[in-house]
Amino acid sequence: MEEVHVSTHPLVLHKLALLRNELTEPKKFRELVREIAQLLFYEATQDLPLAPLTVQTPLAPAQGYAVADRVGVIPILRAGLGMAEAVVEILPTMHVWHLGLYRDHETLQPVTYYNKLPAEPDIDISIIVDPMLATGGSAVAAVDILKRWGAKQIKFLGLIAAPEGVQLLRTAHPDVAIYLAAIDSHLNERGYIVPGLGDAGDRQFGTG
Ligand SMILES: O=P(O)(O)OC[C@H]1O[C@H](OP(=O)(O)OP(=O)(O)O)[C@H](O)[C@@H]1O
Ligand SMILES: O=c1cc[nH]c(=O)[nH]1
Ligand SMILES: [Mg+2]
Numbered sequence: 632m633e634e635v636h637v638s639t640h641p642l643v644l645h646k647l648a649l650l651r652n653e654l655t656e657p658k659k660f661r662e663l664v665r666e667i668a669q670l671l672f673y674e675a676t677q678d679l680p681l682a683p684l685t686v687q688t689p690l691a692p693a694q695g696y697a698v699a700d701r702v703g704v705i706p707i708l709r710a711g712l713g714m715a716e717a718v719v720e721i722l723p724t725m726h727v728w729h730l731g732l733y734r735d736h737e738t739l740q741p742v743t744y745y746n747k748l749p750a751e752p753d754i755d756i757s758i759i760v761d762p763m764l765a766t767g768g769s770a771v772a773a774v775d776i777l778k779r780w781g782a783k784q785i786k787f788l789g790l791i792a793a794p795e796g797v798q799l800l801r802t803a804h805p806d807v808a809i810y811l812a813a814i815d816s817h818l819n820e821r822g823y824i825v826p827g828l829g830d831a832g833d834r835q836f837g838t839g
């Protein structure tokens with residue numbers, strides 16, 4: 632069973648409070664999503680394998696390292712887009728494969744509307760990014776799709792989860808490590824995380 636990592640980093644906690652604030656407007660909200668995603672990505676990539684290499688400095692050869700595995704980020708549209716752009720800034724060699732899933736407002740079940748994965752997996756580590764892990768239906772569906780595709784090592788990177796979503800994802804896919812900024816109290820009757828931050832897609836894109 633993989634771990635659930637909930638960040639305790641002061642910068643993450645500081646920025647998370649700003650992100651939750653209902654007065655934070657979309658421009659600032661997108662900036663905070665980007666910054667928190669980068670901090671969590673740093674934590675989620677602590678175990679990336681390295682290959683040694685030699686570089687020539689202006690003075691002498693120096694021992695260095697390069698990330699050895701091919702890493703891919705899979706944003707769940709729409710809300711995962713800002714997180715994907717943020718992590719690619721840190722590791723520009725990453726491939727980005729988009730998955731479109733939305734949650735039906737009545738049934739709360741995920742509906743797949745876009746899948747841009749290539750025929751064969753071309754990455755060693757797949758990192759799914761989506762700010763909200765609510766019922767967990769979307770995350771489980773995304774992992775199902777990646778596993779059917781042939782992905783071996785999968786991580787989930789989110790901002791805020793409900794206990795229900797963490798439980799569902801861990802039960803369905805115990806081999807997926809989960810990285811979060813917070814696990815909140817519960818889901819309300821409409822499937823929203825409480826206290827959460829509202830609708831992450833709407834708050835990033837000014838819709839809703
Ligand atoms: O854990 P779940 O209950 O499946 O809910 C989480 C999903 O809901 C949100 O997406 P939404 O359906 O609002 O789509 P959007 O990103 O296009 O706004 C969120 O970004 C997750 O993808
Ligand atoms: O609280 C929630 C739950 C699902 N999706 C969101 O954007 N927010
Ligand atoms: Mg939404």
